[in-house]
Amino acid sequence: MTRAGESERRRLHDTFAELCAIASPSRRERACADAVIARLHACGVDVDEDGAGAALGGDTGNLLARIPGSGEGHVLLCGHLDTVPVAGPIEPVVREGAWESAGQTILGADNKVAVATMLIVAERLARAPARCGVELLFTVGEEVALSGAKEFEVGRLRSTLGVTFDSAMPLGGIVVASPTYYRLTAEFHGVAAHAGLRPERGRNAIVAAANAIAVMSLGRLDEETTANIGLIEGGTAVNVVAEHCRLAGEVRSIDAARAERVASELADRLADAANDPRWECDLDLDVERLFDGYRVRPSGPELELAGGALRDCGYEPAQIVTGGGSDVNVLRTHGLGVLNLANGTERNHEPDERVALSSLEGILDVAFALIERAGA
Helix, strand or coil, rough: CCCCCCCHHHHHHHHHHHCCCCCCCCCCHHHHHHHHHHHHHHHCCCEEEECHHHHHCCCCCCEEEECCCCCCCEEEEEECCCCCCCCCCEEEEECCCCCCCCCCCCHHHHHHHHHHHHHHHHHHHHCCCCCCEEEEEEEECCCCCCCCHCCHHHCCCCCCCEEEEEECCCCCEEEEEEEEEEEEEEEEEEEECCCCCCCCHHHHHHHHHHHHCCCCCCCEEEECCEEEEEEEEEECCCECCCCCCEEEEEEEECCCHHHHHHHHHHHHHHHHHHHHHCCCCCEEEEEEEEEEEEECCCHEEEEEHHHHHHHHHHCCCCEEEECCCCCHHHHHHHHCCEEECCCCCEEECCCCCCCEEEHHHHHHHHHHHHCCCCCC
16 A cells, blocks of 8 residues: 655645635635635646535535546545634644644634545546546535535445545544434514513513423433433513523434434423413424434445555554434435544544644545555
8 A cells, every 4th residue: 555655745734734724614615615626626637516505505515526547436535625613713733743723713624634635635646546436525514414415416426435534533433323313493482571560461481491491301311312402592681571482402313213202202392381371382393304324234345445444554443333423424325335434633613623643644544545445
């Protein structure tokens, strides 16, 4: 296996820093996408952009690039262009052997470690094609319920196997199970009244919502299932019986049937509270299944491919069950053998997000090893 050369490693770090410095929160990925397109065009690789941006109310679509191989077959590398919201300018710096953000905002290593890796892979393959063809898919809107991947026409792909590097764990980790995800949004509509003079005329929407939450089973429900109420807002003033209250929550479970049952139970608690005669409220309730979970078959060819590539680079594969989702959830729904591999990042989505220089370089080596194995 031909590992990355010193010049490729330097180029990788420069590319990563350049990409991180470009703010690209979900639905505002245009500047980052343009940088990626320019780099691919510079090495002679064509890029197609789909209409996902318009469909999602954003400014950018998913990007697909294909680099032919000298033989048959294709393998997919996937990464997402978007990040969670940015609190200010991003200044990537190296501290104690790792990339960090100098300011009080995210670094954006999630998922620009993958995007930078894919660009360096493209530069090498444009000069010296591998035996198998390589498809590079850069998605948008991953941080908002995988919305970009949902808009992508998977039938355009020639690959049946592939990976994304989008799991914040030490290198070697392979996500073999990911949850089905439900989001619940509830709006209680009561009746406003003066809290000091005529409280009995009011119907308090905040009280209704609070009583619903009080009887919910929340937190870690079992090894595979979690439930949470994460947002609540309502009312207009301390001396007014609250006419309105809105809350939002989620349910995740590796067991799809369990996820559905828990989401239904939370919906029932909300409806029961709204119907309580003590504070009877109207209720607008939305329960949405945003993505499906998956379990990877132990005999799946994608596990053999990824595991072999990791061992080639000195990493012992470790199978991981996660509570998070990724574009893999969508791609596997369409029958593709795609895996989410660890990318070595730490504390993603937080201002002290970081990734070790050695981890970033390791991902590039794994990508090259995987392509080599896919063409063997």
